Amino acid sequence: MKVTIVGAGNVGASCADIISYRGIASEVVLLDIKEGFAEGKAMDIMQCATTTGFNTQLSGVTNDYTKTANSDVVVITSGIPRKPGMTREELIGINAGIVKSVAENVLQHSPNAILVVVSNPMDTMTYLALKATGLPKNRIIGMGGALDSSRFKYFLSKALDKPANDVSAMVIGGHGDTTMIPLTRLASYNGIPVSEFLSEAALQQVAADTMVGGATLTKLLGTSAWYAPGASVAYLVDSILNNQRKMIACSVYLEGEYGQNDICIGVPCIIGRNGLEEIVTINLNEAEKELFAKSADAVRAMNADLKSILA
Ligand SMILES: NC(=O)c1ccc[n+]([C@@H]2O[C@H](COP(=O)([O-])OP(=O)(O)OC[C@H]3O[C@@H](n4cnc5c(N)ncnc54)[C@H](O)[C@@H]3O)[C@@H](O)[C@H]2O)c1
Numbered sequence: 001m002k003v004t005i006v007g008a009g010n011v012g013a014s015c016a017d018i019i020s021y022r023g024i025a026s027e028v029v030l031l032d033i034k035e036g037f038a039e040g041k042a043m044d045i046m047q048c049a050t051t052t053g054f055n056t057q058l059s060g061v062t063n064d065y066t067k068t069a070n071s072d073v074v075v076i077t078s079g080i081p082r083k084p085g086m087t088r089e090e091l092i093g094i095n096a097g098i099v100k101s102v103a104e105n106v107l108q109h110s111p112n113a114i115l116v117v118v119s120n121p122m123d124t125m126t127y128l129a130l131k132a133t134g135l136p137k138n139r140i141i142g143m144g145g146a147l148d149s150s151r152f153k154y155f156l157s158k159a160l161d162k163p164a165n166d167v168s169a170m171v172i173g174g175h176g177d178t179t180m181i182p183l184t185r186l187a188s189y190n191g192i193p194v195s196e197f198l199s200e201a202a203l204q205q206v207a208a209d210t211m212v213g214g215a216t217l218t219k220l221l222g223t224s225a226w227y228a229p230g231a232s233v234a235y236l237v238d239s240i241l242n243n244q245r246k247m248i249a250c251s252v253y254l255e256g257e258y259g260q261n262d263i264c265i266g267v268p269c270i271i272g273r274n275g276l277e278e279i280v281t282i283n284l285n286e287a288e289k290e291l292f293a294k295s296a297d298a299v300r301a302m303n304a305d306l307k308s309i310l311a
């Protein structure tokens with residue numbers, strides 16, 4: 001199985017590292033526009049092969065899409081990250097052009113690939129990739145919910161003072177500081193609702209910390225995060241390539257689900273060898289429905305900015 005990762009920056013390289021180390025794919029190609037950068041990252045990671053013990057063949061190329069031919073999955077991380085104080089939405093001006101051209105380029109050489117969109121603002125970039133390529137909706141998946149859910153579980157585990165792997169929880173909605181929706185009502189600690197252990201105020205704090213999780217890290221790091229984003233992409237790619245059919249919150253095209261049409265936004269999805277296998281519809285309560293509708297309005301407003309680029 002072959003994976004191409006476009007963008008050998010922080011997220012792309014971190015994702016390549018995990019995919020290689022865990023043997024998720026037999027071949028990984030890292031591509032970047034910066035001369036020699038992807039080659040250098042690939043060489044550095046490959047020099048871990050004997051000490052960490054993996055056999056994935058990872059190579060790097062400078063903008064040479066012929067080397068990406070026949071990829072099963074293509075991950076798009078190319079574009080600029082935000083700086084402290086910025087929102088993800090402010091990246092649209094530069095990233096839209098990059099994502100559109102990259103999606104078109106990769107499909108010329110890998111016409112059957114499933115695209116995983118990471119670049120921000122991710123929901124809008126996913127919508128752009130779908131509209132620009134005309135691919136069926138099962139083959140365009142935006143990664144954001146996997147990361148937001150892992151952060152939600154992290155903050156829940158801190159509040160509970162219990163291991164994160166004993167916590168089950170999901171974030172749906174847009175991948176934005178104000179648009180994501182941590183489903184506190186449905187979160188559980190080993191199958192027991194977290195509300196049995198945490199006060200409403202504590203849960204609200206966990207939700208608030210989750211929503212600004214990316215901004216908090218951006219402030220600490222001076223650029224946006226990459227370890228958890230890279231790991232979340234690898235988790236999603238693993239579910240695709242190895243047909244794990246995991247339920248993962250992903251940004252996918254909605255046609256009536258959750259009361260929305262013509263939008264890509266985070267919802268629970270079954271992810272397998274065909275990419276998006278199924279959108280899982282859960283019964284949201286009235287408050288959650290209202291949050292979802294508001295989140296969709298915000299994502300849709302951002303999508304409107306794509307008009308000129310899609311024209
Ligand atoms: N969806 C998510 O959950 C999530 C998580 C983290 C980061 N991100 C986003 O992912 C993107 C990448 O973040 P990063 O931290 O890796 O940034 P980065 O600056 O470290 O890496 C981006 C790379 O893209 C390359 N690039 C730019 N234009 C290109 C092109 N046309 N073709 C090929 N490569 C190109 C750059 O040279 C750079 O190496 C940002 O937009 C960021 O906001 C999204």
Ligand SMILES: O=C(O)C[C@H](O)C(=O)O
Pocket residue numbers: 081082088120147175213214215218224225229
């Ligand atoms: O916060 C960012 O801008 C990057 C990414 O979307 C994240 O959530 O880490």
